[in-house]
Amino acid sequence: MATDTDLALSHGFALLDAASTQASRTDTIFLAMLLLCGTVALVLLVLIVAFAVRYRRGNQVDRTPPRGLRGIEVAWTVTPLLIFFAVFGWAARDFITMADPPRDALPVTVVAKQWMWKLQHRNGRREINELHVPQGEPVVLTMTSQDVIHSLFVPAFRLKQDVVPGRYTRLWFTATQLGEFPLFCSEYCGSEHSQMTGRVVVMSAAEYGRWLASGPAQPSTAQYGFALFRQLGCSGCHDPRSTIHAPSLDGLYGRTVHLQDGRSIVADADYIRDSILVPAKDVVAGFAPVMPSFAGQVSEEDLEALIAYIQSTSPRDTP
Numbered sequence: 001m002a003t004d005t006d007l008a009l010s011h012g013f014a015l016l017d018a019a020s021t022q023a024s025r026t027d028t029i030f031l032a033m034l035l036l037c038g039t040v041a042l043v044l045l046v047l048i049v050a051f052a053v054r055y056r057r058g059n060q061v062d063r064t065p066p067r068g069l070r071g072i073e074v075a076w077t078v079t080p081l082l083i084f085f086a087v088f089g090w091a092a093r094d095f096i097t098m099a100d101p102p103r104d105a106l107p108v109t110v111v112a113k114q115w116m117w118k119l120q121h122r123n124g125r126r127e128i129n130e131l132h133v134p135q136g137e138p139v140v141l142t143m144t145s146q147d148v149i150h151s152l153f154v155p156a157f158r159l160k161q162d163v164v165p166g167r168y169t170r171l172w173f174t175a176t177q178l179g180e181f182p183l184f185c186s187e188y189c190g191s192e193h194s195q196m197t198g199r200v201v202v203m204s205a206a207e208y209g210r211w212l213a214s215g216p217a218q219p220s221t222a223q224y225g226f227a228l229f230r231q232l233g234c235s236g237c238h239d240p241r242s243t244i245h246a247p248s249l250d251g252l253y254g255r256t257v258h259l260q261d262g263r264s265i266v267a268d269a270d271y272i273r274d275s276i277l278v279p280a281k282d283v284v285a286g287f288a289p290v291m292p293s294f295a296g297q298v299s300e301e302d303l304e305a306l307i308a309y310i311q312s313t314s315p316r317d318t319p
């Protein structure tokens, strides 16, 4: 059986594969920069050699400083400036696109740990060091680490994102080619860092649907989150019918929350995570800071499930 290392070696030219929509955009800008910088370097090289030959010591040439060249000086200053502004605008547009996953992207949660990748699909199907995705559909990974900083790197997709303990980072892509592509950890994370590899398997949408449904039946991430919500006693206070005065969490995800200290905050995954682990940090206006911390009682998977449950109560995000 081929190991991950064999797979990585057989993809020795993986950088030539461009297997996501982002990959072709990144390649275009890379090639444009390469041509631009190469042209500038070449022109400078030719001029340096030509001037060195022409003005060498002992050569009888006119050496009086030229005058009236302001037009040329302005041109060689302003033209590169405009080109660099254009390159900045181009790169910034791609960067913003990369940071903003489409609303309908398929969610996959990722927990990195020394030394493996644990992934979970929305219907609860789990996998380790493998990520199955459909071709042509946007997929968004919500990632965190259980221990140290890791970094998820898929060269064929031209994507790399740090995976950091204590917060969520996101990465999204649309795979364009069927096949298997190596995935790596690209942040040194301990003695087996180099073996923290895996593969992304891109399947047709129909095949992916079958694959997703074929796993052992498990509760979806949000269902598991709801079970935890009751098991940990969250519902005891956060249920609207509860006698304890705690904010209702229905439809919380994505809403703006006003806090006791006058700040406002958008309820995203990081906010919900902090509220579970460090409840005294962002106290909602009009409520007493009585919630205990659940740090140490919930794993990273549990937190992602609780967040998925709260997210599922928002009408626009209902799976």
Ligand code: CUA
Pocket: 112, 113, 115, 149, 150, 151, 185, 186, 187, 188, 189, 190, 193, 194, 196
């Ligand atoms: Cu995980 Cu390097």
